[in-house]
Amino acid sequence: MNTVNDNQNLNKWRLILGKNSENHICFQGMYSDKISFQDMEQTLDYLYSQELGDGIMSQNNPVRGGDTSTSNPYVAQWINKVRKLFPKKTVEIIEKQALDHFKMTQLLTDKEILKKIEPNMDLLKTILQFRHLMKNDVIEEARRIIQKVVDELTEKIQTDIRKSLLGKLNRNMPSHVKSIRNLDFKRTINRNLKNYDTENQRLIIKDLHFNSRVKRFNKWNIIIAVDESGSMMESVIYSAVMAGIFAKLPMLETHLVIFDTNVVDLSGYVDDPVEVLMGMQLGGGTDIHKALSYCESLCRNPHNTIFVTVTDLYEGGSIHHLLNTCSDIISSGSKMVFLTALDGEANPVYDRNIAQKLADMGAFVGAMTPEQLGDYIGKMIS
Numbered sequence: 001m002n003t004v005n006d007n008q009n010l011n012k013w014r015l016i017l018g019k020n021s022e023n024h025i026c027f028q029g030m031y032s033d034k035i036s037f038q039d040m041e042q043t044l045d046y047l048y049s050q051e052l053g054d055g056i057m058s059q060n061n062p063v064r065g066g067d068t069s070t071s072n073p074y075v076a077q078w079i080n081k082v083r084k085l086f087p088k089k090t091v092e093i094i095e096k097q098a099l100d101h102f103k104m105t106q107l108l109t110d111k112e113i114l115k116k117i118e119p120n121m122d123l124l125k126t127i128l129q130f131r132h133l134m135k136n137d138v139i140e141e142a143r144r145i146i147q148k149v150v151d152e153l154t155e156k157i158q159t160d161i162r163k164s165l166l167g168k169l170n171r172n173m174p175s176h177v178k179s180i181r182n183l184d185f186k187r188t189i190n191r192n193l194k195n196y197d198t199e200n201q202r203l204i205i206k207d208l209h210f211n212s213r214v215k216r217f218n219k220w221n222i223i224i225a226v227d228e229s230g231s232m233m234e235s236v237i238y239s240a241v242m243a244g245i246f247a248k249l250p251m252l253e254t255h256l257v258i259f260d261t262n263v264v265d266l267s268g269y270v271d272d273p274v275e276v277l278m279g280m281q282l283g284g285g286t287d288i289h290k291a292l293s294y295c296e297s298l299c300r301n302p303h304n305t306i307f308v309t310v311t312d313l314y315e316g317g318s319i320h321h322l323l324n325t326c327s328d329i330i331s332s333g334s335k336m337v338f339l340t341a342l343d344g345e346a347n348p349v350y351d352r353n354i355a356q357k358l359a360d361m362g363a364f365v366g367a368m369t370p371e372q373l374g375d376y377i378g379k380m381i382s
Helices: 003-017 031-052 072-085 088-100 111-116 121-133 136-166 185-191 230-247 273-278 288-297 319-331 352-361 370-381
Strands: 169-174 211-213 220-227 252-259 263-265 305-310 335-339 364-366
Touching: 003 031, 031 072, 031 088, 072 088, 072 111, 088 121, 111 136, 121 136, 121 230, 121 273, 136 230, 136 273, 136 370, 220 230, 220 288, 220 370, 230 252, 230 273, 230 305, 230 370, 252 288, 263 288, 288 305, 288 319, 305 370, 319 335, 319 352, 335 352, 335 370, 352 364
Parallel strands: 220 252, 220 305, 305 335, 335 364
Antiparallel strands: 169 211, 252 263
């Protein structure tokens, strides 16, 4: 029997059940271990005992208001203790619950506290939700966090997207780069038919011919319209990042439009995803028809235009007008894509009735990861 492990397990159960559990468990083991676990319990009590009304946070804040705010210095100390006592994954869970469940908005309204939180996708989404509470010095720190997460997302997905769009073969131009990836099998066979050995019935290859990679492009127009209602938040983030990647590619002229019941053209900021995200006002209703009507006005050459609309298709405006506008766009020769989710893990939730009608018209409707969208656009413009 391993007494040390047994004590550790009992101490973990004490943390899970809490000091007020019916079957009270005392901390076990050496004095230093007990002190360590007591520190953990006190740190957890600061947050989770609020549901019982007797937590440390309540004791430090006897005057109750609309939130669970307490003195900022103590919140900063608490965050330091959390990061010191618990592993990174646990820290992220505690911080997320402090924001989402207990509304500890000081985590986002105090610059020094915000500096201590690990930048990640969940934090980015929370910043976008609570941005209206932030003052100037805190906004600058929030911008730094957004930039870090955006840079990580861009690095993660841009290689595959650029490969999809820049890695196409130009089959009309020979290449001096002799790589098996670029080998033009058809031209090589045709040019060597004169070397066919009739006696041994085999083709003798004396000259190899290779395709060139595309260097010049006919400009394509990609118009991305993003539904900024709260349910689409993660897709909004990925859309801003993708638009920034597309804007730097030589074959694409990229427009970015965000909408709820109003339409805002952010094409002037398309190469700066951070500025795009800082300018968004998540929430509100949805008027997809109004957004697409505006996007239609941006189309100069329908046959070289791809409309990408990121939405759950729950239309707050006229469904009849929406379908008519989509029909006009598709009839003009433009390609039309409706993305219900843009991250690699999301389960799509959307109005399937409208989706089916749009698909019947010839639009693509469904979920794509950023990499898949890059492949799709690459095929369209090749």
